[in-house]
Amino acid sequence: MTYRVALLLPAVLALGGALILHQPASAGAESPKITASAHLYDTYCAQCHGVQRNGKGVNTIGLSVQPRDHSDTVGMASLPRDQMIRAIKEGGAAVNKSALMPAWSSVLTDQQIEDMADYLQHVCKCGQPT
Ligand code: HEC
Numbered sequence: 001m002t003y004r005v006a007l008l009l010p011a012v013l014a015l016g017g018a019l020i021l022h023q024p025a026s027a028g029a030e031s032p033k034i035t036a037s038a039h040l041y042d043t044y045c046a047q048c049h050g051v052q053r054n055g056k057g058v059n060t061i062g063l064s065v066q067p068r069d070h071s072d073t074v075g076m077a078s079l080p081r082d083q084m085i086r087a088i089k090e091g092g093a094a095v096n097k098s099a100l101m102p103a104w105s106s107v108l109t110d111q112q113i114e115d116m117a118d119y120l121q122h123v124c125k126c127g128q129p130t
Pocket of ligand 1: 045066088102
């Protein structure tokens with residue numbers, strides 16, 4: 001599976017780049033942190049979680065566990081922020097979820113991961129879970 005991801009990544013990045021040009025959704029009056037996180041998401045997460053953030057990325061065919069739909073307001077509201085951060089940092093297995101969700105601590109800084117959690121709460125429009 002890792003091999004397949006490695007093969008697909010360049011194609012996905014090229015595709016992602018083309019799509020960003022046609023996607024005004026993340027433009028506009030959003031804060032620089034949101035814009036920066038959206039860009040990181042397009043680069044690292046969209047191949048699985050989808051350009052539309054709905055869990056339907058181009059690399060999900062054949063994944064035995066489907067990626068989380070980050071646009072799902074109800075589903076995301078039940079995901080505590082600390083679990084979200086741990087899943088992003090250490091991967092799905094660290095929160096008893098699928099290891100198909102990779103660990104990002106060697107790619108993203110702690111600050112970028114904090115900002116990504118804010119961004120995900122922005123995407124799901126579900127605010128901060130308590
Ligand atoms: C190789 C595919 C893949 C990539 C790339 C990927 N994810 Fe995931 N992600 C998954 C899968 C599969 C799950 C579902 C795991 C489960 O429910 O068992 C998931 C779940 C999650 C969850 C929910 C964890 C939970 O406790 O329910 C979050 C948050 C998340 N991903 C964030 C990200 C972020 C942020 C990125 C980019 C930095 C990213 N993912 C990149 C596959 C991926």
